[in-house]
Amino acid sequence: MDNAGTKNETIIxxxxxxxxxxxEVKNQVLFDLNFEIKRGEFLSLIGPSGSGKSTLMNIxxxxxxxxxxxxxxxxKNINNLNDKDLAEFRNQYLGFIFQxxxxxxxxxxxxxxxIPYYIKDFSRKPEIINKANKLLSLVxxxxxxxxxxxxxxxxxxxxxxxxxxxxxxxxxxxxDEPTGxxxxxxxxxxxxxxxxxxxxxxxxxxxxxxxxxxxxxTQRIVELVDGKIHKDFLPSEIGEATAWEELERHACVxxxxxxxxxxxxxxENFGKNKNDCKTCP
Amino acid sequence: MRFELMVAIRFxxxxxxxxxxxxxxxxxxxxxxxxxxxxxxxxQTDIVNSTVGDAPHITLSASENRPFSFLxxxxxxxVFSSVTQSRSRRNIVSYNEIINTLKNDxxxxxxxxxxxxxxxxxxxxxxxxxxxxxxxxxxxxxxxxIDQRLLQESGSLTGNNIYIGVxxxxxxxxxxxxxxxMQNSQGISSFFRVAGIFDFENQQANDTIVFMNLTSxxxxxxxxxxxxQVDMQVPEVFDAQMISESLSVQFSDYEVISWQETNQQLxxxxxxxxxxxxxxxxxVILAITLGIASVLAINVVQKSKQIGILKAMGxxxxxxxxxxxxxxxxxxxxxxLIGVVSGYFLLQGFIAGxxxxxxxxxxxxxxxxxxxxxxxxxxxxxxxxxxxxxxRKAALLDPIEVIRNG
Numbered sequence: 001m002d003n004a005g006t007k008n009e010t011i012i013x014x015x016x017x018x019x020x021x022x023x024e025v026k027n028q029v030l031f032d033l034n035f036e037i038k039r040g041e042f043l044s045l046i047g048p049s050g051s052g053k054s055t056l057m058n059i060x061x062x063x064x065x066x067x068x069x070x071x072x073x074x075x076k077n078i079n080n081l082n083d084k085d086l087a088e089f090r091n092q093y094l095g096f097i098f099q100x101x102x103x104x105x106x107x108x109x110x111x112x113x114x115i116p117y118y119i120k121d122f123s124r125k126p127e128i129i130n131k132a133n134k135l136l137s138l139v140x141x142x143x144x145x146x147x148x149x150x151x152x153x154x155x156x157x158x159x160x161x162x163x164x165x166x167x168x169x170x171x172x173x174x175x176d177e178p179t180g181x182x183x184x185x186x187x188x189x190x191x192x193x194x195x196x197x198x199x200x201x202x203x204x205x206x207x208x209x210x211x212x213x214x215x216x217x218t219q220r221i222v223e224l225v226d227g228k229i230h231k232d233f234l235p236s237e238i239g240e241a242t243a244w245e246e247l248e249r250h251a252c253v254x255x256x257x258x259x260x261x262x263x264x265x266x267x268e269n270f271g272k273n274k275n276d277c278k279t280c281p
Numbered sequence: 282m283r284f285e286l287m288v289a290i291r292f293x294x295x296x297x298x299x300x301x302x303x304x305x306x307x308x309x310x311x312x313x314x315x316x317x318x319x320x321x322x323x324x325q326t327d328i329v330n331s332t333v334g335d336a337p338h339i340t341l342s343a344s345e346n347r348p349f350s351f352l353x354x355x356x357x358x359x360v361f362s363s364v365t366q367s368r369s370r371r372n373i374v375s376y377n378e379i380i381n382t383l384k385n386d387x388x389x390x391x392x393x394x395x396x397x398x399x400x401x402x403x404x405x406x407x408x409x410x411x412x413x414x415x416x417x418x419x420x421x422x423x424x425x426x427i428d429q430r431l432l433q434e435s436g437s438l439t440g441n442n443i444y445i446g447v448x449x450x451x452x453x454x455x456x457x458x459x460x461x462x463m464q465n466s467q468g469i470s471s472f473f474r475v476a477g478i479f480d481f482e483n484q485q486a487n488d489t490i491v492f493m494n495l496t497s498x499x500x501x502x503x504x505x506x507x508x509x510q511v512d513m514q515v516p517e518v519f520d521a522q523m524i525s526e527s528l529s530v531q532f533s534d535y536e537v538i539s540w541q542e543t544n545q546q547l548x549x550x551x552x553x554x555x556x557x558x559x560x561x562x563x564x565v566i567l568a569i570t571l572g573i574a575s576v577l578a579i580n581v582v583q584k585s586k587q588i589g590i591l592k593a594m595g596x597x598x599x600x601x602x603x604x605x606x607x608x609x610x611x612x613x614x615x616x617x618l619i620g621v622v623s624g625y626f627l628l629q630g631f632i633a634g635x636x637x638x639x640x641x642x643x644x645x646x647x648x649x650x651x652x653x654x655x656x657x658x659x660x661x662x663x664x665x666x667x668x669x670x671x672x673r674k675a676a677l678l679d680p681i682e683v684i685r686n687g
Contacts (some may be wrong), residue, residue: 063680063681098590104590118287
């Protein structure tokens, strides 16, 4: 895999990042954020609802523009790119995994994996088909290549989405609640899969999650509260017990708002997982 | 095949009901359009044919208000003409030269010199007027197709032989070989032999027209060396006006009139018929266009999630819009192709259903390949244009809206 650059080199640099929504009624959600992410990091971004973590994710994913500040990815200031260049940038450098997988029901599993490649090159070379097949077996979906998406289980669908995010050998993979709609066992399997890929290819992972268990399985945890970085720690450095304590408090803050939001979204799976919501002590 | 085309086809396949419904709309619209234009085209050809098919398309006659003596430069005829000026003012002298020039004109398919005069027939004490046409049968046949219309015949149009219509024959109890006395406007009588009875399928023509040999007519009407007019036909009836205008310049001393000038009312009727047919076709196409536009607009909303994700993964706005443009092209092209074929079979059914016992259709129906091709092109273009609005919507769709709102 051609993840250029060496480990521990800065891949994302955020400087004085502000994000304000609205023209007349201004609503600032991100306040002067400054941080760096190193190549090959396996990072989770946590925070209560409305903390701005999704907005930050969308800005890092070049889907949304910041109001002020700089976002430098791979030495390139993405604020300076036009829409077409941004599209190309996303296609070439980024892999996306979403909570509701967002696969195409019109296509088979294999075709879904190939879509990000097809967007830039529709040559349908045997090499790329082979690669897609390999990615599907990597996510343990051998034999499901030609199934339509709605003939797959939730976990299988998310695996297809993961395989899809890998097809263009992205340097950064952005996962927004990748296990949000899955049960604990499947969630763990998905996390293992991502971690393995991270270790093998050196791709950088940024995972937005509200799940403490997921967060605890990452290398670095960044917590956003009210649009500011509240905590930024490496569980390996502060010790597992302290890390859990930190996460416990986070889960508590998040609970009620999370529940409200989930109900609005009509997410039927919410609440089935014991980690979805935990009442405060 | 491009990726956009693959996505467009999958989108159409996935929303089968919508695709089938809009396709049915296009098929019905296009087949109605093909049916209508062929029907109206055929009807118009039929009307034009029955009006001018067996009649002169262009006539050349002497200008009415010109003193006769100016018409010819030949001294001897001038002397003659000065004697008969009042009567022969509208006649053409030295016509051989004109006839030869016109017969060599490649744009004309038939040229016939004719003497047109009124004569009187007395039968059972009642006098009636007939319109005598003195012609050279060989030339006149090419315009009036008399030989095809003769019901009875007992000799050619030579000497004192005349051909009369069925109406005249019935009204006066005349049969083939009967002798008919006719009087010219000077009151001079002559006897003629009925050598043929024709049917022009037109009451007035059948009641009044009498065909006579040109030389006999010239002698009967005291028009030696003169004719009344030159009748002409052109291969394409609607070219008559243009050719007539050019002949007017060429023969500036004469009056050249096309059938269009003498049939203004018919032309106006044909034009308004074409106009109304065009309006119907326009609204059919408009309905198709609006149908496609609305179906694709719904499609953009239905597929906004997919479009948003495609964009998040790097698809550009123009790529997203091409997916919808292509859907319009596919719908329009396939729909109009099937529509044209079903329109063709509809016409065949109509022809079979309205045919007389002999198997001849009620009137000729024109199905030209160019009309079918134009129908396909128009419908495909209209669908492409219809797709432009939803395509623009797709191009402007912000992926973040989809991702933010789930």
